[in-house]
Amino acid sequence: MRIRAAVLRQSPISGPYATTTPLSIEDLWLDDPGPGEVLVRVDAAGLCHSDLSVVDGNRPRPLPMALGHEAAGTVLEVGVGVYDVRPGDRVVLVYVPSCGVCRYCGSGRPALCPAAATANGCGALIRGGSRLRDATGADVRHHLGVSGFATHSVVDRNSLVVIGADVPADVAALFGCAMLTGFGAVVHTAAVRPGDSVAVFGLGGVGQAAVMAAVAAGAYPVVAVDPVGDKQKLALDLGASHVGPPDVAASLVKEASPGGVDWAFEVVGSAAVLESAYAVTGRGGTAVAVGLPHPDTRVSLPVLDIVAGNRGILGSYMGSAQPQLDIPAMIALWRAGRLPVDRLKSTELPLSDINSALDALAGGAAVRQIVVPT
Template sequence: MRAAVLYAPVPAGTSYTTARPLVIEELDRPKPRAGELGVEITYSSLCHSDLSVVDGSRVRPLPMALGHEAVGRVAAVGPGVMDVSVGDHVVLVFVPSCGKCRACRAGRPALCHRAAEVNGTGDLLHGEALLRSRTGERINHHLGVSAFADYAVVARESAVVIDDDVPDTTAAMFGCAVLTGMGTVLNTAALTPGQSVAVFGLGAVGLSAVMAAAIGGAAAVIAVDPNEAKHQLARDCGATAVGTPDDAPRLIADLTGDGVDIAVEAVGSAGVIASCLDFLTRGGAVVSVGLPNPSAELTVPALQFAGAGKRLLGSYMGDAVPERDLPLYLGWWREGRLPVELLHTDTRPLAEINEGLDALAAGHVVRRLFRA
């Protein structure tokens, strides 16, 4: 099998095209164990979470085969897996919930304790890492998926079977961007029709949040990003007003009077989280779904919470229940209400993965897909 492996982080601001931190390597092709699947990857998708591992802001055990958002076909079924067959069409998700821990029992599988543990160590839900270099060196799995490859062994719990009518170039974006952005608004913030929503940061997750707000019946959907090249795309996704951060105070005042009900922070910036609190109406909620640098700290006036009833919520994978949410979202896609194809910037061969890192860091792409 072929996979893109990271051996050492490369600081942000470096030319990844020149430094080539991701190395396409031939690895031994593992067989699935009990509770696991072997999946032939057709398309994978590059996300800022991948970039944050490459630049070292998200520390992961190295070497690691990166990538966590993909679609493919089941090629092998491990012992004990009875509900999936060879040839099934699957979307891969990056939290393989155990079903037994406190979070899973509470109906919040995105916060699975066991998944957080094995994702942090580079292992799989049902056992230690399987990937090995041709010299026998352990290669860690990225979030239980390692999608920048032509093949992956994943836990059964990392795969959601979908119908064959969904094009792979569309399905590839559902496992992270769509689940996370949609769930941030519909699950974590629990949008009700008529509320107002502002989304800060128009990457694939932020644009998915814009789509969720439009589908959920928001009275105003305000999309904010300094990159004006993304503004028309936000309108196409359902935003009723679009602007730069400098425009945000005026837009929010004009459309809501006293602030939005929900502000989604999809930038990964402590400063943006703080400004989002200022843009809320009384009783409103900021939902932080971006990934700030681990060293970033947040300082805000404490009286905003008890004094104005404001809330600050965290959202991991959009508080998704993948087996429940993916079929729902795919239904909206079939009805033409969820134009996920708008997120797809282009498709390149896996050999160009390092060039893709540069394009993503520069804001030139929303979702670039890679052919295995």
């Protein structure tokens, strides 16, 4: 079928993106879903910093690629062998597919699935190859198995979670990355308990989701750090106890938790910020790296302090989550009013405005912009 999608053909590209226009809105040909695959009409997609990182070269990907990895939609057709998803089902798309049979999938760690990592790295679906072609007949790569900045997408069955019809598309999309990653980092990677002290560095969509999760888990204090005042205010509204810019982070944490925090979440993708997050942990504390930096990024930390202080660093990819379990659980908390996911939405815009939206994201003004492709 013929679809429209935002395609990146060259990287790195610098801003202002409204002028350099790295993403072109193109007509593409989308294959029918193959065995184990599903055709989805994309109803809403969130613009995440990981999308910008492909544009600016911090996350090198094979090109050309149809971008977008945080989305929700409606099932139109299912391929052979898909029995538990039906046309008309509402779904959240997930940016790490899973094979379902490897040791990681089998032990409840689908984010570490090697087959998924290979497919995502080469811009293919997990069953191999691309389902997208441009006007010349050349393949266009898939972004993390989703390619959500498009009117339609073919995804693997394991790249979606069926949800209830009561969840608005603009809210549902946020569960696929921002909430799954930020909430999961707090609840699964760190397993934050009531009374634990928490600091969150970076208050974009994922960072705000981490703040929400820490509050819901009963953490106190919850210190939220970001240079943008509006993001600090949102974190306060979401339940953070202390907020401030990076230059006062150390004193802010010292005031809130004099011995340092139990958990510090780095949600920027910066070595310097990760070092700052580690620096505010107390004895026995842990810094959790959530943001995705350039592959060549390195950090410098005092090893003796790690050993003698029993301090640590953990990585958290996709929030160490199990999407088929965690997305329904988060939606239940949203329904109960305990996860105000709606507050993450900054604005809504058509697919044609996506380059301007990249500027708003790069400038730090937006938490989550929702793209409506249809």
